[in-house]
Amino acid sequence: MLVLPLGGAAWAQAGAACVPGGTQEQVNACALRDFQAADVAMGVAYSDAMQALPAAERARLRREHSAWMQQRNATCKQATRAFEQQPDGPRRYHECLTEQTQERRHKLRPEPPASP
16 A cells, blocks of 8 residues: 655655755755655555465555554654754654665565675
């Protein structure tokens, strides 16, 4: 199950507002854009994992993934609570979400080992 926090138009706006090294608002937009990209990639890995499982095991992965998303959000909220009211609060929160999401994607679909 892929859940995007914003619709396509909002995602495009976040990307359009992104300027690395720009104003805090622009840097925050980059962090949001990066999280959305990580979330899409993780959603693809989740979908692939679901399709690869026998039907009897899909419910378990669905429950596990739902619990993971709740835990990810709570973990990042707690980790960035002290910065919520600061201008860089959104950047910190979305960077945490991105990191957690990338880790989950790798667990769902590990990268193949590099060839020598």
